[in-house]
Amino acid sequence: MKLSNKVFMIVCLGFISLIAILYIFSKNNLLEQYNDIEILRVEDNVKKVVKYINRDIENINSVVLDYSLWDDTYNFMNDHNEEYIDSNFRDLTIFNRLKISFLMFIDKNGKIIYSENVNEEDSFNNLQKDEAEELAAQVSVLSKLKDKKEVKGIIQLKNKTLIVSANNIRKSDGTGDSRGIYVNVRFLDKIELDELNTNLGFKVESLPYSYSEISSSDRNVDDVYVKIQNRDVISGYGVIKDLFGKSVILLKLDSDRVGLKEALKNVNYFITVLILTVFIFYGAVILLINLLVVRRIIDINNTINKVETEEDLSVNLSVAGFDEIAELSVNFNKMFKRLKKSRDEIIESERKYHLLFSNMAESFAYNKIVTDKDGRPIDFTILEVNDVFLKVANIEHEAIINKQITELIPSLKTKNKEVIDTFARIALSGTSERLEEVFIDEFNSWYSIIAYGTESGYFAFILSDITEKKKAQEKILRLAYKDDLTGFPNRKGIIESIKRAMKEKQRIFAILFIDLDDFKSINDSLGHIAGDFVLMQVSSRLNTLKNENITIGRLGGDEFIILQENIETIAEAESLAESIKHIFRQGFMYRGNELHVQASIGISMYPNDGTKVAALMKSSDIAMYAAKKNGGHGYKIYSNNMNGTALEELMLENYLRKALELEQFILYLQPIGDIQTMKITNVEALIRWNHQGKILPPSTFLLLAKKIGKMVSIDNWVLRKGCKYCKKLHEDGLENVSISINTSFKQLSQDNFVEKVIFALEDAKLDPSYLSLEITEDEAMEDVEFTIDILKRLKELGIRISLDDFGTGYSSLSYVNKLPIDTLKIDKSLIEFVDKDQRNAEIIKSIIIMSHSLNIKVVAEGIETEEQLNMLRDLNCDYVQGYYLGRPMDYENFIENNK
Structure with missing residues (x-):
């Protein structure tokens, strides 16, 4: 068959096959994919509906948790105090806002103590007495089945579907036996579905559960069913189960199949256009191939046959045009010419090759494989080498040629x-290969x-010498995995060690997270050089604990991690923690000063506390913080309830971020009196937080406020509020009383702090002489x-300055003379x-004498007994503050007790 006919048939069959394949693919695979996309879309929408309902369940559950773990609720279940009902449930606005329909309290015997229909106007969405009693019985049973945990979910009650949340009533700290159950109810009715449809933009209806409705579904995953009704409609069903695990409701969502219709239209249009295009293209291709290729190849073939027959290499092919076929003709002509000069070219090529070979910058060798009697490669013979190879091997040319390597x-x-073996494989296969890193002992x-x-x-x-490159790589690798200061593995290095221990599938191993206590004070008082000295001394002591099963790493700063491998019980990790405590008992001598540093240690165990590096390190970190909160200088073993504590702190942090905006902070006032007359001359403003009806002391939230960056805002609020309180004290009869307000270095560091103080005084219309700002020693x-500069500017305004907590920081009395304090x-x-303690008395006496010599008044804090008061009178102290004189009180109680 001629080439032209073959080309015609091949092109024709190719185009027909292409059209058929595209048509079948479009009609089947593509449309099937559209079906899958629509099914997944409807399935996702049904999940959104179910998630929306679950969100409502969580909303009412949060209210239940608040009320059930409240001491007032706990007491009400004991004494049935009507005042509790009046103050919390007579105004049901908040329950209406959360769309809670019904609430009740059930005692331990399942009896309803109190119940309330929130929306009395909507009789359908109210529970009758018999319905409430039935609900109480079911909730009581569920609470026991749930092992005293919270109950939340769906309950079907006669012809009503209820969203129910209930929890055992205990004290706020989680102690005490359950006094009963607190229950909130919301109806899953048409109103709920209408709101859901509005918010999500769907059309959802609620049907009684029927398996026949969903039995012929096209897809079902996790109680979500999808059924293709026809080419126009696709339906999704979400099965809602009640708290007993029984399927009770089908949430049906119908969607139009707009995507499928559009896909069918586009596929048909695409196939039509493709067929027309293919036929036009087909005709053009056949014509061009015949004109540009087939005829010219026939001419070339005839000419080559003539050259072969006559053996005349001087005959040239005719060249027409500038395309690939013309180039092929030219190349044939060149080939004939090259054959005539082949021997001369080979000789010239060998000469050039030898010159290149001799002048190569790298070691080069040409070789022949040596085999044993069975044909297995055992060595190779060196046939030729270049000058560089001879220099590297330090050998003469004659001594190496035809020798085995x-x-x-x-x-x-x-x-x-x-x-x-590699060389033999390459020689026999004719391939090439690179061996990246080979160390040759003889060449070192x-x-x-x-x-x-x-x-x-x-x-x-x-051979390319990469020795220097290898050394550089090893140095970089060491730097990447080692800590410069201590020589221990750094974070990356210790993580690699932990991963290695996991891959070895050891039964158990321990992670000890170490954080130095009071290390910041060394950096702050003596500088980072002293801090680095201490870190190196700590590393040296930790190094004494190393053995084949202990790897020590430094994460950064004052944090270290120890990997303890091949242990049998957690007791071995505790023993190591005790050893760590022991090595910190003795202080470090630095420039004649003895520095003391202790450590807080957190222990986590693989695999119980984590099967991944991040989880395992996080667990030990949480345990370390628990040890630090326990006073430091000790260790804690990770437990799951520590995660609960971390969650509580996170929730408290979120509440604290909004506390200023919601005006939840209040000021307490504590009196400061003249030690001789015991007359109140001053009050100290102390902040409290009214959080969910509980008054929290500053120790529970100030450190957290510093952590989240809210401390300066809180300090500024105390300044403004304190000035107003002082003015109000004057108006209420305490004319000569001044107010002391704590300030911090961060507050002082504000660009416009002095202007803020002036504004607070002017806003309260308070004379500056009645304001005393307290800054702590540290x-x-x-x-x-x-x-000193900021305090001097404040003193020029008439404001008094006080140095608070003297004796706990790092300064001495010599600094007092520098600070402009009153x-x-x-x-x-x-x-x-x-x-x-006579020694304490002597220290205080020295402080008082020195202060009086500098014309500075002295206030003694924490006076609780008459003996302490009398002793300080004898020591000539000026003022006292403490429980003996008066506890911190809110403004109303302070006025009532001190008028």
Whole structure:
């Protein structure tokens, strides 16, 4: 068959096959994919509906949790206090807002103590007495089945579907036996579905559960069913189960199949256009192939046959045009000319090759494989090498040619046997290969080797010296995985060690997370050079604990991690933690000063506390923080309830972020009195947080406020509020009382802090002489010169300055002379044993004498007994503050007790 006919048939069959394949694919696969997409879309929409209902369940559950874990609720279940009902459930606005329809309290015997229909106007969405009693009985049963945990979900009650949340009533700290159950109910009715349809933009209806309705579904996953009704409609069903696990409701969602219709239209249009295009293209291709290719190939074939017959290499092919066929004709002509000069060209090529070979910058060798009697490669003979190879091997040319390589490099037969095997494979297959890193003992260097086969049994290789590159890589690797200061593995290095331990599938191993206590104080007071000295000393002591099963790493700062492998019980990890505690008992000598550092240690165990590195490290980190909160200088073993504590802290943090905006902070006032007359001369403003009806002291939230960056805003609020309180005290009869307000270094560091103080005074219409700003000793020491400058500007306004908590920081009395202060407050830690410890009394006496010599008044904090008061009178103290004189109180109680 002629070429032209073959081309015609092949092109024709190809185009027909292409059209058929595209049509079948479009009609079947493509449309099937559209079906799958629509099914997944409807399935996703049904899941959104179910998720929306679950969100409502969680909303009412949050209310149940708040009320059921409230001490007032706990007491009500005991004494049935009507005042509790009046104050919490007479105004049901909040329950209406959450769309709660019904609430009730059930005692331990299942009896309803109190119930209330929230929306009395909607009789259908109210529970009758018999319905409420039936619900109480079911909830009581469920609470027992749930092992005293919360109950939340769906309950079918006669012809009503209820969203129910219930929880056992206990004290707020989780202690105490359950006093009963608190229940909230919301109806899953038409109103709920209408709201759902509005919010999600769907059309959903609720049907009684019927298996026959969903039995012929096209897809079902996790109680979500999808059924293709026809080419116009596709339906999705969500099965809602009640708290007993019984399917009770079908949520049906119908969707139009707009996508499928559009797809069918587009596929038909595409096939039609494709067929027309193909036929036009087909005709053009056949015509061009015949004109441009077939005829010209026939001419070339005739000419070559003539050259073959006459053996006349001087006959040339005719060349017409500038395309590939013309280029082919030219190349044939060149080939004939080259054949005449082939021997001369080969000789010239060999001469050039030898010149290139001799001048190569890398070691080069041409070789022949040596085999044993069975044909297995055992060595290779060196046929030729270049000058660089001779220089590297330090050998003469005649001494190496036709010698076996293992005579020159014996290590190839011992340590690097795979190199010879690779060379043999390349020589026999005629391929090429690179060996990236090979160490040759005889040359004491690392090499990269490129080997390539030339002809069967022969090969060449090029040696490139990569020793310096290898050393650089190893140095970079060491830097990447080592800590510069301590020499321990860094974060990346210790993580790799933990991963390695996991891959070895050890039964158990331990992670000990170590954080140094009070390390920040060393950096702040003595500088980072001292801090680095301590870290190196700590590393040296930790290094004494190392053995084949213990790997120590530094995460950064003052955080270390120890991986303890091949242990049998957690007791071995506890023993290691005790050893760590022991090595910190002795202080570190730095420039004549003894520095003491302790450690908080958190322990997690693989695999119980995590099967991945991140989870395992997080568990040990949480345990470490638990040890630090416990006072430090000890260790804690991770437990699951620590995660609960972390969640509580996160929730408290979220509430704290909004506390200022919601005006939840209040000020308490504590009196400061003249030690001789006991007359109140000053009050200290102390912040409290009214959180969910509980008054929280600053110790529970101020550190958290610093962590989330809210401390300065809170300090500024206390400043403004305190000035207004002082003015109000004057108006209520305490004319000469001034107010002391705590400030921090961060608050002082605001660009316009002095202007903020002036604004607070002017806004309250308070004379500056009635305001005393207190800064703690350690805050003042953060930047002494800056602090002095700001305090001087405040004193020029007439404001008094007080140094708080003196005796707990890092300064000495010599700093007091530099600070422009009017009052010095001795910390209660020094006062506590003043009447029992003569040494404490002498320290306080020295502070008072020095302060008086600088014309500074002294306030003693924490006075709780008459003995302490009398002792401080004898020591000539000026003012006192503490429970003996008066506890912190809100404004109303303070006025009532001090008028």
